[in-house]
Amino acid sequence: xxxxxxxxxxxxxxxxxxxxxxxxxxxxxxxxxxxxxxxxxxxxxxxxxxxxxxxxxxxxxxxxxxxxxxxxxxxxxxxxxxxxxxxxxxxxxxxxxxxxxxxxxxxxxxxxxxxxxxxxxxxxxxxxxxxxxxxxxxxxxxxxxxxxxxxxxxxxxxxxxxxxxxxxxxxxxxxxxxxxxxxxxxxxxxxxxxxxxxxxxxxxxxxxxxxxxxxxxxxxxxxxxxxxxxxxxxxxxxxxxxxxxxxxxxxxxxxxxxxxxxxxxxxxxxxxxxxxxxxxxxxxxxx
Numbered sequence: 405x406x407x408x409x410x411x412x413x414x415x416x417x418x419x420x421x422x423x424x425x426x427x428x429x430x431x432x433x434x435x436x437x438x439x440x441x442x443x444x445x446x447x448x449x450x451x452x453x454x455x456x457x458x459x460x461x462x463x464x465x466x467x468x469x470x471x472x473x474x475x476x477x478x479x480x481x482x483x484x485x486x487x488x489x490x491x492x493x494x495x496x497x498x499x500x501x502x503x504x505x506x507x508x509x510x511x512x513x514x515x516x517x518x519x520x521x522x523x524x525x526x527x528x529x530x531x532x533x534x535x536x537x538x539x540x541x542x543x544x545x546x547x548x549x550x551x552x553x554x555x556x557x558x559x560x561x562x563x564x565x566x567x568x569x570x571x572x573x574x575x576x577x578x579x580x581x582x583x584x585x586x587x588x589x590x591x592x593x594x595x596x597x598x599x600x601x602x603x604x605x606x607x608x609x610x611x612x613x614x615x616x617x618x619x620x621x622x623x624x625x626x627x628x629x630x631x632x633x634x635x636x637x638x639x640x641x642x643x644x645x646x647x648x649x650x651x652x653x654x655x656x657x658x659x660x661x662x663x664x665x666x667x668x669x670x671x672x673x674x675x676x677x678x679x680x681x682x683x684x685x686x687x688x689x690x691x
Contacts, residue, residue: 593621
């Protein structure tokens with residue numbers, strides 16, 4: 405909760421900035437819907453003053469502040485007590501839905517990006533580069549994200565396997581060694597089957613990376629690396645959609661890091677694949 409912690413350090417702010425911070429902390433539910441001008445009117449300040457406050461907090465502007473602030477507040481509230489309004493309601497037109505979903509995905513990426521640690525990403529990319537096999541453990545909707553990641557890893561010449569069923573996960577974990585790298589995807593972080601798998605992987609010395617919404621769960625404590633993914637709990641808040649956007653974003657970033665580091669080899673391999681595919685299609689036409 406880096407933003408909330410920074411906002412509570414009152415000595416860093418001027419009297420005007422402190423007044424804005426006090427109002428925001430006292431009215432968190434209103435901030436998500438409030439414009440810069442509206443906040444300025446409520447705090448008897450100016451939009452420029454709010455912009456300067458956002459910059460002092462290390463953010464580019466008020467929109468980025470709202471995304472990060474709302475996310476951190478939501479994560480500190482009891483389960484279900486979210487301040488954000490439903491993104492989709494019974495009154496929405498098709499035009500509203502198209503606009504809202506685009507905004508929702510952009511905000512999910514922005515929130516996830518703001519929590520990214522570049523050194524951590526480089527550390528995980530190094531683990532990826534050194535691994536002989538990448539195992540991805542996930543259930544239900546998250547399994548489709550794992551399958552997509554497997555395909556993308558194959559494109560950069562990395563052997564990856566997605567494990568879905570309990571038997572498959574336990575068998576893969578028992579067969580793993582330190583030449584493997586494991587990713588676990590869990591929105592809640594409390595999936596008992598994944599916890600069992602993580603314990604097996606830890607016992608076998610396998611490095612593990614968890615993509616989830618909280619670093620305070622038992623599953624997070626069992627894994628070597630935790631990557632925060634934007635999320636909201638309720639289905640009607642489109643929490644699953646938000647989480648899947650963040651997970652795909654992380655995998656795309658990691659794949660792209662490896663692609664950048666091995667671009668020449670990957671490009672050569674891709675050309676060989678295209679040539680082979682073209683020859684295979686020519687033979688199929690002949691038959």
